[in-house]
Amino acid sequence: MIRPRASRSRVSIDSRVGERGFALLEVLVAFVVLALGLGATLVGVSAAMRSDTRTQMNRGAMHVAQSRLEAAGVTEALAPGHREGRIGNRYIWRQTVTAVQSAAALGDQAGVKQGAPATNGVTAYWVEVAVQAGDGAVVKLAALKLVTGAKP
Numbered sequence: 001m002i003r004p005r006a007s008r009s010r011v012s013i014d015s016r017v018g019e020r021g022f023a024l025l026e027v028l029v030a031f032v033v034l035a036l037g038l039g040a041t042l043v044g045v046s047a048a049m050r051s052d053t054r055t056q057m058n059r060g061a062m063h064v065a066q067s068r069l070e071a072a073g074v075t076e077a078l079a080p081g082h083r084e085g086r087i088g089n090r091y092i093w094r095q096t097v098t099a100v101q102s103a104a105a106l107g108d109q110a111g112v113k114q115g116a117p118a119t120n121g122v123t124a125y126w127v128e129v130a131v132q133a134g135d136g137a138v139v140k141l142a143a144l145k146l147v148t149g150a151k152p
Contacts, residue, residue, distance in 0.1 A: 054135060057090070061131040061139040064091045068129045072097065073145045078125045090134040100124040100144065123147050 064087055072078060072095060084094040102124065128142040
């Protein structure tokens with residue numbers, strides 16, 4: 001009867017060795033799952049950071065375009081033509097000013113009398129500002145500016 005006990009202990013020792021190997025396999029699978037999860041998270045975070053950088057560049061270009069458009073006719077006199085410049089190493093701007101003729105002026109040039117009121121010394125200018133950001137994105141803004149006492 002001693003022998004059956006010895007065989008039982010061998011079976012239990014063999015089954016514990018198998019369980020140890022299974023625990024190691026579980027740990028390896030857990031590490032693989034963790035690595036895949038961290039890799040996917042890293043890809044998502046890096047894509048979000050690139051998107052945020054692009055958004056910041058576009059926002060900065062929009063601010064530059066708004067600033068240049070508001071400054072046109074305030075800090076410098078409006079005159080038809082082109083101006084361009086650079087702000088730091090990130091933004092290149094180009095401003096185009098075009099004189100706009102009123103309907104009354106066009107009617108007078110054609111020799112047709114129009115019932116439109118006179119312009120009373122007000123000149124209209126179409127101002128376009130384009131700003132190119134460092135990443136190649138372009139922001140364009142335009143506005144009609146009126147100047148009193150100016151002649152086209």
